[in-house]
Structure formats: C-alpha cells, structure tokens
Amino acid sequence: MLITVILVILGTLVALVVIPWLAGVRYIPHNKVGIVEKLWSPGGSLTGGRIIALEGEAGFQADLLRGGIHVGFFPWQYRIHKEPLVMVSESKVGYIYARDGAPLPPTQTLAHIVDCNHFQDAPSFLRNGGQRGRQRAILREGVFAVNLALYVVITEDRVFAGPIRDKNERKYSDWQQQLKSTRGFDPVVVGYGGQTAVRSEEPVVGGADVTLTPIDTIGVVTIHDGNPIESGEIIAPEVGTEERSHEYFQDPEVFLSLGGRRGKQLQVLTDGTFFINRWFATVEFCPKTLIPIGYVGVVVSYYGSRGKDVTGEGFRYGEQVEAGQRGVWKNALPPGKYPVNPYAVKVELVPTVNFVLRWITGQAEAHQYDKDLVSIALITADGYEPVLPLSLVLHIDYEKAPSVVQRFGDVRRLISQTLDPILTSYFRDVAQSSHMLELLTHREDIQRRATEELGKRFKEFDINCIAVLIGRPESTVRVEQEDPIERLFDQLRMRRLAEEQIATFEKQEEAAQHLKDLNNAKAAAEKQAELTQTKIDIEVATNRGEAQLAEAERLSKRDMTRAAGEASKVAQVGLAEAAVSLQKVRAFGDPRLFVLNLAAAHFAASAQPIVPERLLVMGGGGAEKMDIGSANVFSQFLTLLLAEKSGVGINDGGKGMEELEKLTASLARKFEHSLMEEHR
Numbered sequence: 001m002l003i004t005v006i007l008v009i010l011g012t013l014v015a016l017v018v019i020p021w022l023a024g025v026r027y028i029p030h031n032k033v034g035i036v037e038k039l040w041s042p043g044g045s046l047t048g049g050r051i052i053a054l055e056g057e058a059g060f061q062a063d064l065l066r067g068g069i070h071v072g073f074f075p076w077q078y079r080i081h082k083e084p085l086v087m088v089s090e091s092k093v094g095y096i097y098a099r100d101g102a103p104l105p106p107t108q109t110l111a112h113i114v115d116c117n118h119f120q121d122a123p124s125f126l127r128n129g130g131q132r133g134r135q136r137a138i139l140r141e142g143v144f145a146v147n148l149a150l151y152v153v154i155t156e157d158r159v160f161a162g163p164i165r166d167k168n169e170r171k172y173s174d175w176q177q178q179l180k181s182t183r184g185f186d187p188v189v190v191g192y193g194g195q196t197a198v199r200s201e202e203p204v205v206g207g208a209d210v211t212l213t214p215i216d217t218i219g220v221v222t223i224h225d226g227n228p229i230e231s232g233e234i235i236a237p238e239v240g241t242e243e244r245s246h247e248y249f250q251d252p253e254v255f256l257s258l259g260g261r262r263g264k265q266l267q268v269l270t271d272g273t274f275f276i277n278r279w280f281a282t283v284e285f286c287p288k289t290l291i292p293i294g295y296v297g298v299v300v301s302y303y304g305s306r307g308k309d310v311t312g313e314g315f316r317y318g319e320q321v322e323a324g325q326r327g328v329w330k331n332a333l334p335p336g337k338y339p340v341n342p343y344a345v346k347v348e349l350v351p352t353v354n355f356v357l358r359w360i361t362g363q364a365e366a367h368q369y370d371k372d373l374v375s376i377a378l379i380t381a382d383g384y385e386p387v388l389p390l391s392l393v394l395h396i397d398y399e400k401a402p403s404v405v406q407r408f409g410d411v412r413r414l415i416s417q418t419l420d421p422i423l424t425s426y427f428r429d430v431a432q433s434s435h436m437l438e439l440l441t442h443r444e445d446i447q448r449r450a451t452e453e454l455g456k457r458f459k460e461f462d463i464n465c466i467a468v469l470i471g472r473p474e475s476t477v478r479v480e481q482e483d484p485i486e487r488l489f490d491q492l493r494m495r496r497l498a499e500e501q502i503a504t505f506e507k508q509e510e511a512a513q514h515l516k517d518l519n520n521a522k523a524a525a526e527k528q529a530e531l532t533q534t535k536i537d538i539e540v541a542t543n544r545g546e547a548q549l550a551e552a553e554r555l556s557k558r559d560m561t562r563a564a565g566e567a568s569k570v571a572q573v574g575l576a577e578a579a580v581s582l583q584k585v586r587a588f589g590d591p592r593l594f595v596l597n598l599a600a601a602h603f604a605a606s607a608q609p610i611v612p613e614r615l616l617v618m619g620g621g622g623a624e625k626m627d628i629g630s631a632n633v634f635s636q637f638l639t640l641l642l643a644e645k646s647g648v649g650i651n652d653g654g655k656g657m658e659e660l661e662k663l664t665a666s667l668a669r670k671f672e673h674s675l676m677e678e679h680r
C-alpha cells in the first residue's frame with residue numbers, strides 16, 4: 001500500500017514537471033535571467049561571425065527571459081540557460097566585455113558607448129552599432145539583467161561569463177586580478193578621507209604595490225584609447241569647455257569627441273571621488289606640490305608652445321618665458337600648495353631666506369644641499385697641511401630665482417658647479433699666502449675679507465653672500481704622534497697665560513694701591529675730628545698771618561718811604577758837596593793842586609805817619625838821608641799817585657778839568673741811583 005502511494009506521488013510530480021516541460025513551459029526565478037539558445041530555426045543559422053541572433057536565427061538569442069513562467073519554448077527547439085543577475089556592490093564598478101558586435105578598428109582600444117540601457121538591452125546594443133571587445137562604459141553599483149551570452153561582466157567578487165564556455169575564461173580571470181591589483185573596482189579617491197591604502201594604477205609584476213596615499217594628492221591620468229599625441233609632444237593637452245565637459249575623464253566618449261588624445265594628460269584630478277574605467281584610463285597618485293614658507297617654486301615647463309625669451313640676448317643660459325609656454329617661467333610660484341602635473345612641469349624649490357651650507361666632512365643641514373661637501377684641504381705658507389671646516393650663509397632674491405634655475409638647473413648644481421670650486425680655490429689661495437698661526441689668530445679678518453670678496457663674485461650669479469664662517473683647522477699629518485696645530489695652540493695658550501699673569505700682577509698692584517688709599521682713608525677718618533680742628537687752627541693762623549703780613553707791609557711801606565726821604569736828603573747833600581768841591585777845584589785852576597791840597601790837609605790831620613821819619617833814597621853814587629820836609633821827592637810821589645788814581649794827565653790843562661767835572665757828575669748820579677735801589 002505504501003509503495004503504491006509513493007508511486008502515485010512520483011507519477012504526479014513527473015506529470016507536473018515533465019508534461020509542462022514537454023509543452024514548452026519554462027519558469028525563471030526572479031533572481032535570475034533566462035538566456036534562450038535556439039537549437040534550430042526555419043530562418044537558418046547565424047552568419048558573418050555573429051553569435052547572437054537578432055532575427056530568430058539559430059543560436060543564442062538577444063532577448064532575455066526575466067523572472068516568471070514562459071511558454072512556447074519546446075525542448076526539441078530551445079534550450080534555456082538560467083544565469084544569475086549581475087550584482088555590482090556599493091561604491092564599486094563592473095567592467096563589460098562584449099562577445100559580439102562590430103569589430104574594433106586598429107586605432108581603437110575600447111568599444112565606444114551606445115545607448116543600450118546599461119547593457120540590459122542587447123538588441124539595442126547590436127542594432128545601434130555596439131562593438132565587440134572591452135567596453136568604455138562601466139556598470140555602477142546595482143543589479144543588472146544582462147545577457148551573459150553576449151557580455152562577460154567582471155566584478156570584484158565574480159566573473160559572470162554566462163553559458164558559453166571557451167578558452168578565454170582564463171583571460172577573464174587574469175583581467176579581474178589585474179583590476180584588483182590596481183584597485184580598478186574602486187572609484188578613484190583623490191585627497192579624501194585621510195590616508196588611504198591605495199595601489200598604483202599601473203600593473204605591477206609580482207603583485208600589488210600597496211602604499212598609503214596622503215590627503216594632499218593629485219591624480220595624474222593616463223588615457224589608453226583615442227588618437228596619439230602629436231609628434232614632439234610628451235603630454236596631451238587639456239580638452240573641454242564649460243559648456244561641454246568630459247567630467248574629469250568619467251565620460252570617455254565626450255573626452256574623445258572633444259579631441260582628447262591618449263597618453264599622460266596635462267589635466268589632473270584634484271580632491272574628490274571619480275568613477276573612471278581603468279581600461280580607459282589609469283590614475284597615478286602624486287603629492288601636491290608644496291612650496292613651504294621661505295621658498296619659491298621655479299617652474300620648468302616641458303609642454304606648451306615655444307615662447308619668446310624674455311632675458312634678452314645678453315643672457316645665454318636657456319630661455320625664460322611666460323607662463324604656459326615651454327621653458328623656465330619668468331614668475332616663480334609663491335609659497336603654497338599646487339596641483340601641478342609632475343610629468344608636465346618641474347618645480348624647483350629655491351630658498352629665499354638665508355640658508356647655510358657646511359663645508360664640514362660628515363655634517364649636513366636639513367635641506368641636504370651640502371651632503372656631498374667636505375672640509376677644504378689647505379697648505380699654508382709655512383708647510384702645514386690642515387683641513388678647514390667652514391660654513392657659508394647665502395641668500396637668493398626671490399625675483400632672481402628663475403635666473404638661478406635657468407643658469408644652473410637647480411640649487412644643487414649651483415653649489416657643486418660654482419660655489420664649491422670658487423670657495424675652495426679662494427681659501428687655498430689665502431692659505432698659501434698665510435702662516436698657520438695667522439689662520440688661527442686672524443680668523444675674524446679672514447672671515448670679513450672672504451665675505452666681501454666672495455660676495456662680489458657671487459653677485460655675478462644672482463646670489464648674495466651674507467657671511468663666511470670659519471671653523472677650527474684640523475691637522476691631517478702628525479709628527480711623532482703629535483698634532484702640529486695642537487702644539488701651536490699650546491704655545492698660544494702659554495702666551496695667553498703669560499699675558500693674563502701680567503694683567504693679574506697689574507691688577508694686584510692696583511689693588512695694593514687701592515688698599516693703601518683705603519688705609520689712609522680709614523686713618524683720616526679716625527683722625528677726622530683732629531684734622532678738622534687742625535684745619536680750623538690753620539685757617540685761624542693763616543688769617544692771623546695774613547693780618548700780620550698786612551701790618552708788616554704797611555710798616556715796611558712807611559719805613560721805605562722814610563728811607564727814600566733820607567736817601568734823597570743824603571743825595572742832595574752829596575750833590576751840594578760835590579758842587580762845592582767842583583768850585584774849589586776850579587778855584588785852584590788845576591785839579592792836581594786841589595788834590596794835593598786836600599791830601600795835605602788829610603795828612604796833616606792824621607795821627608799816623610804816612611812815611612817813616614827817615615827815608616833811604618837810592619840814587620847817584622849811594623844812599624843818603626832825606627828829611628820829612630823834603631818836599632821835592634814827596635811832592636813828586638804824591639802827584640804821581642793822585643794822577644794815577646784820578647786818571648787825569650798832569651799836563652792835560654783845561655781838558656783834564658772838563659774830564660774831572662764829568663767824572664764828578666757821573667759819580668754823583670751813580671751814588672744817587674745806588675741809594676734809590678737800596679731804598680727799594
């Protein structure tokens with residue numbers, strides 16, 4: 001009985017399934033589509049290499065069966081392939097490969113876009129000129145009823161290849177892996193959401209190159225379809241207008257219709273999200289060009305029309321042109337961030353604030369311009385071989401920065417090809433004309449001269465030399481394990497110590513003198529009261545002395561007046577007596593008589609005999625006695641004596657008298673003058 005029931009149930013099920021199937025009834029689930037394969041047709045088979053039938057020919061049909069029950073598809077004529085709906089995840093894209101359609105021309109990489117309801121209307125795709133191959137159009141997130149006999153849909157999760165199994169299935173998987181390696185299923189996110197893990201858009205051999213994309217990035221686009229760029233160009237120009245735009249490469253057909261060309265594009269992607277077909281365009285992330293404060297960016301453009309050199313005929317170091325032309329732009333970019341295409345232009349940073357270059361082996365500044373510079377090897381006039389570490393402070397005028405780049409290419413070439421040779425040669429010349437001790441002790445003078453002379457040379461290259469700073473020379477050769485320069489330093493230290501000792505002794509002497517003055521001051525302070533009283537006594541005594549001096553001067557003047565009167569009186573008496581004597585002389589007629597008379601009177605009054613009582617006169621034949629009264633001999637002797645003393649000749653006559661008067665007057669005047677001097 002049970003077996004009978006089972007057989008009845010099975011028979012019923014078979015009847016419910018087999019009979020409708022035989023009657024051409026087909027059921028398509030709503031999460032799938034039915035792809036109709038016509039096994040035979042009165043209209044014949046497909047021709048011309050087509051695989052999708054539009055006119056009821058035998059083969060895969062263009063029309064789909066959607067979810068539900070469909071009739072008329074008899075098993076002896078049709079085969080229904082149930083395929084899943086194509087699902088593209090949110091914020092993802094799907095890529096389409098068409099198995100049928102018009103063939104691509106040799107210059108075309110991807111099939112152009114036609115109106116086919118996002119590939120859901122296969123007949124429209126084929127009738128509107130859809131092309132076989134990889135498509136320029138992409139599928140955005142959503143669910144699509146796609147004829148998988150005509151299309152292969154590649155998503156991040158799955159390759160929808162449809163009912164056709166061919167040798168290209170491996171190729172579809174390879175495409176999927178390539179797109180995954182370049183994050184081709186994700187939209188292009190530029191400078192958004194902080195640091196994002198992204199892979200390079202270019203295929204990488206051996207795996208994906210995953211990097212962190214910083215916020216401030218740009219996207220450099222490379223187009224893989226369309227006409228190539230013109231000969232002699234390295235980058236495709238920007239296309240599009242405000243009225244008609246290709247929406248940042250998201251609409252390939254508009255881009256190509258505007259004349260866009262394949263290759264790297266001048267236009268870059270800035271901050272935002274872009275749904276770009278990675279078969280049509282790949283995107284390379286590059287940092288924005290940052291020009292920090294203290295720098296300017298000199299633009300060297302690799303694209304654009306050939307401009308006119310604005311530097312003139314006298315400056316023969318390349319061309320300096322206007323912005324947008326090929327060459328060095330005459331106006332540098334000020335500090336800031338710029339979405340500059342690094343394949344189209346090169347921005348050379350030129351410092352506009354003072355920066356330091358170190359010629360010191362093993363040392364370099366943060367800018368790394370001086371990482372290859374070393375200390376300068378010298379030979380001095382006295383045979384020393386030191387190495388000289390030094391630093392150079394430079395400044396470049398921001399307006400002359402383009403000229404510096406135009407002349408040298410960049411700051412590093414400026415340093416290596418110009419500054420380093422000039423500086424090295426200058427200090428070697430200085431060393432050859434200087435002794436080692438001068439390098440050690442005259443550093444300030446050498447720095448000053450170097451700053452002046454190198455500044456004049458650097459002016460020719462549009463560079464300002466702010467300062468040259470010299471370090472301590474170091475020896476490269478040792479004599480008997482002794483550093484010659486260190487020995488010089490020892491001598492300098494000893495000399496300095498001696499000078500300091502001399503200065504110390506002078507200070508000690510000065511301190512001793514100050515101590516002496518201090519002790520004197522202390523002693524004076526202790527005796528201040530006595531000193532004060534003494535000063536007062538001195539002042540009193542001084543006042544008394546001055547009073548006494550004044551009184552003495554008064555008395556002296558009185559006595560002098562009296563003496564002058566007495567002297568005048570004596571003088572007058574003398575003059576009167578002289579006048580009387582003169583009259584007496586004149587009365588005698590001969591002065592000698594007056595003198596003899598005067599002498600006789602004095603002799604007569606004298607108590608002392610003038611001559612002895614007896615005089616022995618030698619004459620004739622012998623000596624004989626002579627009385628005192630013998631006037632002849634005595635008279636002659638006296639006359640001769642008076643004449644000799646008076647200076648008057650005996651026989652002069654009147655002339656002698658005149659001389660005697662003059663002599664008498666002169667004696668009177670001298671006598672009066674002598675009295676006056678004595679009075680004073």
